[in-house]
Amino acid sequence: MKVRNRILLLSSLLLLMSVGGIVNLMWQMPRIDQVPDLKAVVYFLIFLGLFGAGLVLSILELVRQEIRSPIFQLAAQIGRIKKRKIDGHHLELTGSKDIDLLTRVLNDLLDGFEKEENLYRIFAEASPDMIYLLDRDGRVLFGNLDAARQWNYQAEEIIGKRQEELFPPDIAERHKQVIQKIFETGQPVLINVHEKIGERHCWIDTRMIPVLNKDGCVTAVLDISRDITERKKAEEALRESEEKYRLLVENANEAIVVAQDGQLKFVNRMAGELTGYSEQELTSRPFHEFIHPDDRGIVVERYLRRLKGDVSQPRYSFRSMTRDGSVKWVEISTILIDWEGKPATLNFLSNITERKEAEEALRESEEHYRTLLEASFDLIYVIDRDDTVQYVNPAALKALGRPAAEVNGKPRALFFPPAVAASQKLSLDRVFATGEPLYVEQKTELAGVAQWQDTHLIPLKSPSGMVDAVLSISRDITERKQMQNLLQQERATLNSIIDLNPYGIQIIDGKGHYLRSNQAFFNMFQSVPPADWCFFEDPIAAKAGFHEAHLAVKEGKTVVNPEVWYNAHWLYPELPDKLICFRSTVFPIMNTESKMEYFVVMFEDITERKKAQEQILASEKLAVIGRLVADVAHEINNPLSIIMSGTQHLEERIRKQISAIPDLEANTRMFEKVKNATNRCKIIVAGLLTSTRPTRLNLGSTDINKVIKESLKSMDDQFKRQNVKVIKALASHLPMIEADGQQLNQVFINIITNACDVMPEGGELRIVTRLQTLEAGRKGKATESHAGSVASPAVEIEISDTGEGIRKEDLSKIFNPFFTTKNDGKGVGLGLSISYGIVKEHGGSISVTSEKGKGTTFIVRFPARI
Template identity: 30%
Template structure:
């Protein structure tokens, strides 16, 4: 045994133990306080804190877990944490816990949903760590979970709201855009793409300047600059942009400053609205409003508006006329001031009833007293006038002065004879047909048929119908509608007294006449209308025949060109005494004769109008008559030319040809001599006259050519303008003279017609539209071949004509470059245009025609000098090209003299290049 401790040792040890016990108690107290502090924190935080063992059962949890799960602590302790999860969520939690257990690394945040005891879903954001004992061995897991249910709801609301606004943006009619400070698009909706005609891919990165003209860009820049400086949103209206397809659209657009999170300006955003159709609609509305205002101002009926007290607030001029007062006198006047006492009472009751019911009244008569004391009977209507809110603010209606009608009605009620006057003075024939004969007829029926009523009563009606039309008329008469039903309408030929046929239009309805079946018939003479239809068919026939004739003339002119050119070249090198000289001259004369024939063919084809100029028609007529008078002295010419005759725009050669054809035709009609009357007159033709010819109304100059010759029968008149029709014996005429005249006048947007009677002469009337252009004096070149210098590009698709053109131009002193189609000509001019002084261009070529070639050449050199050459024009094509800046025209076949003069004329205008 060791030494026994002394008392002091024991006392010291007891003191040491006492101190250790005291220190231990102090540590326990501190630990307890710390534990209570953290337990209090855990119990009061909103986030869940929990501990589970390795099987997933709760071993510790704070109050937040109880609150969120909706269960008491006692029930939760020992419960598996996966018990409130769906099978899928439970499997996911198991995988997370297994990974934390395997790695020892906390899980990081993850989300899951829990079904509370009451069935509601709660969403959590959780993180899990491995829980170890003092020996460091895994004993479970601890986790901190946050209830994110409200955040989930907020996120859902935010997503729904974002989807809603996205849907609105994508489906609204207005365009929405965001752009940076330079105008480059950052974001836009489908409507914005649609407005500009680009796809979304194409729009990306585009600048709004890409859609704007310089003027529009300036307005947009000003708008953005103002918004940038002030920060105040702005709006621009009537903003025109150019869509992808080149169309111009009118927009209304707004601009607001786009800022980043720091509040710094980074661009602009706004709404674009396509108001193109609205602008058109507004214009249409304005035009319609103007139209209706004009209608109101010019209509015979009165339109009025009054306030609820019956004071006039608006009315048209017809009211002033009907009431015999001025506008200023009537404005604000009460209805009591212009009506008699009985009229006042009647109007008050009508206004009161309409105001009470809101229903427009039936037409009613009321008297008014004009300022001159005359009483008039008016027929009026009243309806309620409302403001935009639908509140009654007055009355409006129409008034018609039916004083005379009122008197007529009174008279008609008193006397059947007065009623008969209406029938007897009708413009249409009115008759009653019974038992196949006319039992009653008005004077117009007798006038149309040429038979008296007594004679008509003895003639079966069907005998008055043209034999060809009788079957149709019988079928119609047997199937006519009953009394009160809508009558039928049909036309047929009526044989009148003297066996002449009239085209008539008949309305028929079945009635009862003197107790027996009959038909009431309304007969109208439509012979003039039928004649107009025949004229239209004639015009269409002439168009078809003329097209064929024109094609022949064009090809024939090209052949003549080759003959003319070769003859001219040979003659240049031939002495006048050469035995072949006169033969070649004869060939030239035959070419000219052939050219004249093709001109007439072109005239019948309504082609060949090239050199149109403002013209004094009296001058052309006088010149042609002088020439004709010298050759036909047995014809006495009488001129009646109106002074200050209006100017017409015509191809002078063509119109001279028309007039000469008419003079010659008149001469043939008077083989033994006679009188020829030529008259000009300024005249205005309305739509009723010009409509059948496809023309509008307006000012025209009329040329009348009248002879005292043998005249024509109706059959000849119908064919007189047909190509190749002639009354002369074989070999004495082509039949193209009047056909050519018809085509040329039509091609000048004019009218030509004929009036003739067998044995009483013929009159041709020509109507040419008037122009406001001034007549210019022209320079005449001497009749000689004019040479020159310079380089000429000669373009034609026919090899013979190219060679002839080259040789003719070279003989005139010019350097010639040739091309056989439009593409080659364009390429040559692009390469050598600075050396080319003039281009002679064929109008009709395959692939690239003369018109397109001319336009391509103008793109290269807008000051280019071009002479157009052709034997024919198609639908005015030559005139169209001339109007685009062509310097002159050469009609094939052209002579060397014609060529030299036209080339010199064009070159002398501005000189040679270089």
């Protein structure tokens, strides 16, 4: 503005100066007939130039005001349009006609952009979705009203909010990562997540779309989010509803099938029982193949008509073919449904073969038909549209306590209490209105006697399809109802038995979750399991090594668990410090599909019994120790006596022959006796120590066949001396066992040595190894001592001889310390006792089978590593 004013001032001064100078010059100019002065002419030209310059500046300023300024305003307005800064202001420019025209065009363009932006804004505000426009950092550039309401903001307040201000830290960080990914890839992202918006947790379905400029670069991200929480809840409710209906369908007493595109898309269990075909066979072949050839046409025709919307004849019967080739009559009730987006028919089929055969027989003879009706135990009525009884069979007459003349042709309501009659009327009206059969179960009263009835109401139609009457077939189900009541009473009795049972009882569902227990269980364990307790994850069971028992329970097997010592105080310090010993049995409760639905655990408290057993065992141990001390004293006294006698004898001889040369050979023999007796004392003491102190095992992966071979090799000389033939049947590829090879070598040498001792004149020693998956019972008379419960699989070693065998009365003592059947001096009776202890330390078992005169067999088992 200042420049323009200066230009105007300058041009005005130039014009004034030039005009003043010209006038002054002309005033001083001589007359026309005189020659002008050269100086005056020069001044005249200068002033004339100044005049021209002022005039030009004035004209240029006028042109600028007319053209240049409007053009600058147009450029500024176009810039606002480019930046989408449309505020409804129009241009007010004056100038040339072209500029005026351009102004009008731009104003119209502004109006269009404003309307378009308003339209988009209306769409955004009216949308049920939450709409945001986000920059690269996740800041909100725009948010519609629904988006603002989610955070209790006004629309303008949400602008500029960061993700951290709207969402919890983890969700905000996830959003920012997705936004960054869209800016990098230019690809939209779909997200379906559970989020927290404000104080509300909800499911959100989000579409994040890149906003691109003309160069294809991402300038912002459009976030369109929809709250689908209610839809999720509806889907979950639908799933639960579908599961309930599935159970109803699978346990229905009639076959239920869905037919679509000429095939069965769904069949329940009863459909398979009705036809004899499997579900896969029924759903993989056209359904007409299961229909009798003579009935296929009408069934297919009605099926196609039903698909076209025909609702007539929804219930009819036809013949079906079963797997074994037999023919069954079925009654079908069908309706049109939508199955996976396509029309289909839902069909209920009842096996009416017997009824159809009866109807066929009835058609052959009206009299026979009437006889059957009148002989029926069911109460049969025919009632017309006027609610009048047209026919009643003798069973119904007997129940009503009236003759036929008083019933036929009379209003039905006369024979029932008002409330029952009104309920029956509603059911009859429904059958007349729909033409559909109806099943009703209700309590009624006949001739003053209350009873429960189930009633089938069947429409009787004229050839035109109109229901003229209803056939009512009622059956007295009072006894069934009484049985149901009795069942409820029995259930209550069963609950009482559970609650009052002295055994602890725990009922658990198929997944291992606690359902209920009785008082004895609480008394035993001082508590019930917590809400998150699971039988298959029970720390007590895990500690007791019940893993295999758990697997067996899951397979539906009954399991008897070994005894367990337990103190609830160990796991739950707030409970009493009480140590108990219990034994448990677990057995499954199967459903109709032979799948485990529940299982029951019964606990027997054997604490007092175990204490009594321990007391008895302690007494027996004391008795054994006493016998042991006596035996040891006896065994040691004998060699000591020999030592004492030999010493005295030597002393006497030395005294008598002090001057002579001693008999070296005799003295040598005497000293040998002393040496042998002393060694025997050492053996007895060593055996005593071995049998009374714990064995220290050096466990490692051991090949049982290798140990046996080493044991046999060490005894080769004895086998040759005694003419013992060794027969080996060692199984190949036996699994390794966790054992101390040297200790096992001692076990086998003890057993083999005993076998050789009972075959002094020679015989056969047979050694067999094998893999056993179960503990095998042995026939014959045997004693068996288990050094632990050896579960399958196990490596089994069988060692048998052809000696004289062991007497029946000695079998039970075979593993006792210091028990021996050998002659004096050939053994101290500790070998088998020590072997038993070694096997026990390895978690194995050892047993012996023998009969006098038939040899002896030892079987040793060790747990296998597989």
